[in-house]
Amino acid sequence: MKYFKTLLVLVALFTIGTVNAQTSRLTGKSYTFVMKDAVNGGEETFDQFTFEADKVVSDAFGKKGFTSSKILEKQSVNTTNFEVTLNSAAEGTRLYRGRVDGSAIDGTIIVTDKSxxxxxxxxxxxxxEDWNKAMEMKQGK
Known part of the structure; x- marks a missing residue:
């Protein structure tokens, strides 16, 4: 009986994890965004995030060797808040805390270098998709 209860608990835990991954509003979506130093301004940098089941793929920083941690996600009625860290052995970490509301994404990034x-x-x-349409309209296509 003891083993049966343990088995039931394990099945429940694995099922809950699977359901959470399947019910994510972000999975399969791609967002393009611009980022800028929040204090000093400076040059704008562009990136594209593609959300997968439990991680994010960064177009700009994936090319530089950054890999994704697991996404922490909290959903409310209309918005999804998320937190994910990109890690690079050579460059440090990039902690993204963001919010997705409809087709919009925004948030902050704390970049920590190796020092x-x-x-x-x-x-x-x-x-x-919306970003590309806006760029086409801006260019008069």
Whole structure:
């Protein structure tokens, strides 16, 4: 009986984890955004995130060797808040805390280099499909 109860608990835990991954509003979506130093301004940098079942793929920083941690996600009626860290052995970490509301995405990024120095960036964007349409309209296509 003891083993049976343990088995039931394990099945329940695995089932809950699977349901959470399947019910994510972000999975399969791609967002393009611009980021800029929140304090000092400076040059804008662009990136594209593609959300997978439990991680994110960064177009710009994936090319630089950054890999994703597991996404922490909290859903409310209309918005999804998320937190994910991109890690690089050579460059440090990028902690993204963001919010997705409809087709819009925004938030902050805390960049920590290998020496422990931190810079905070703000980011804002939209679904990549909408971003591309806006760029086409801007270019008069």
């Amino acid at each position: 422990g120095n931190q810079v905070t960036y703000a980011f804002r964007g939209m679904l990549t």
